[in-house]
Amino acid sequence: MKLKYIIYPLLVLGIAYLIYYRISANKKLAGAGGPGGGGGKSREKGGAAPSFGVNGVLVKATSFDNQLEVTGAVEANESVTLQSEVSGLVTGIFFTEGTNVRKGQLLVKINDRDIQAQLQDALTKQKLSSTNENRAKQLLEKGAISQAEYDTALADFRSLQSQSQLIRAQLAKTSIRAPFNGKVGLRSISMGEYLTPSKAIANLASINPVKITFSVPEKYAGQIKLNSAITFNTDGSAKSFQGKVYAIEPAINAQTRTLQIKALAQNPNNELLPGSFAKIKLSLSTMNNAILIPNEAIIPVLSGKTVFISANGKAKQVNVVSGTRTAEDIVITSGLKVGDTVLTTGAMALKPDAPVKVTLINN
Numbered sequence: 001m002k003l004k005y006i007i008y009p010l011l012v013l014g015i016a017y018l019i020y021y022r023i024s025a026n027k028k029l030a031g032a033g034g035p036g037g038g039g040g041k042s043r044e045k046g047g048a049a050p051s052f053g054v055n056g057v058l059v060k061a062t063s064f065d066n067q068l069e070v071t072g073a074v075e076a077n078e079s080v081t082l083q084s085e086v087s088g089l090v091t092g093i094f095f096t097e098g099t100n101v102r103k104g105q106l107l108v109k110i111n112d113r114d115i116q117a118q119l120q121d122a123l124t125k126q127k128l129s130s131t132n133e134n135r136a137k138q139l140l141e142k143g144a145i146s147q148a149e150y151d152t153a154l155a156d157f158r159s160l161q162s163q164s165q166l167i168r169a170q171l172a173k174t175s176i177r178a179p180f181n182g183k184v185g186l187r188s189i190s191m192g193e194y195l196t197p198s199k200a201i202a203n204l205a206s207i208n209p210v211k212i213t214f215s216v217p218e219k220y221a222g223q224i225k226l227n228s229a230i231t232f233n234t235d236g237s238a239k240s241f242q243g244k245v246y247a248i249e250p251a252i253n254a255q256t257r258t259l260q261i262k263a264l265a266q267n268p269n270n271e272l273l274p275g276s277f278a279k280i281k282l283s284l285s286t287m288n289n290a291i292l293i294p295n296e297a298i299i300p301v302l303s304g305k306t307v308f309i310s311a312n313g314k315a316k317q318v319n320v321v322s323g324t325r326t327a328e329d330i331v332i333t334s335g336l337k338v339g340d341t342v343l344t345t346g347a348m349a350l351k352p353d354a355p356v357k358v359t360l361i362n363n
Helices: 002-031 113-142 147-172 218-223
Strands: 052-058 061-083 088-093 106-110 175-177 182-184 200-217 229-234 237-248 258-265 277-294 299-301 304-311 314-325 329-334 341-343 356-360
Touching: 061 182, 061 314, 106 200, 113 147, 200 218, 200 277, 218 258, 218 277, 341 356
Parallel strands: 052 356
Antiparallel strands: 052 341, 061 200, 061 277, 088 106, 106 175, 182 200, 200 258, 229 237, 229 277, 237 258, 277 329, 299 304, 304 314, 304 341, 314 329
16 A cells, blocks of 8 residues: 555656656747747758758850751762673673772773674775765766765765764773772672673772761751851761861752751861761851850750849749750850859759859859
8 A cells, every 4th residue: 555655656746747848848849940930950040041052153255156966978979880781791800899990991891792793894884885975976976877866875875874883882882981080899790791781890989079968957057058167077987077068958858847968078098988977067157245054054844944043142043045055055045144143053952032052163
């Protein structure tokens, strides 16, 4: 019985102490900015929210070369697959694979013995007809024959003359010559082979200079001019090459909405090979007072693009209109002015009017 009277008071005192401790803790929490309080760990002295530490750049006006980056292909200046116009046995191959040849150089000879025989026969008949025509002319002058008889002799001579020219043309087709200066590729024929018009002999290409073929979007069509300079690279070389626009398609492609363009580039060392993939930079114009900001500052939204700027120590979200984008920067055509501080970090966490502490970085 005595033990019970001792334990119960102790329990009551313990419960009373816990209640007192809880009330005291709540008062301290409220005074420190808890529920119903005016400040806390997330607040600075005087009830102000702490500033977000962010990076920013100061907007400046700068000169900007507006360049368009597109892809294209390297093409030979002239290219042809050598083929024969007539059928026959190959009696001579007069080129070495992979070497340069000159315009008019004999490359392949086809057996022409039968055509040579036909030509000799035609020339013999032409000579006899020429003699007959000359004799008829003399007789006509003496009045020994009529004009009609002389006209018949003259027609026979001219017919045989035309026949000889036709055979000579056939004979010329048995000699396959280079149509232009260039480099001949790998041959696909052999001596003694029976060659037909459908059989490819080799490829011939003129690769100095080379053509660079590419297309630009329709909106840039009005900015492309003849003799515009281009810079391009290929996967086969780390070197940058230069070229000039020499031809522009007169109409936009209705399917792709692009404008096709060709440029010429010198290739004295044969470093550029036809068929290569080209990454092209085309200079469009120079902007003297352009506003450029880092790409990471841009925030895409449904209505367009926005950025955060610092105004009186607080974040302010503004709408912007952008132009050309490079690998690092983007041109702003509307929404910013020189002297604005554009925030480049923390964009996803920032809210309008949030206090910010900006660390300026060089741009």
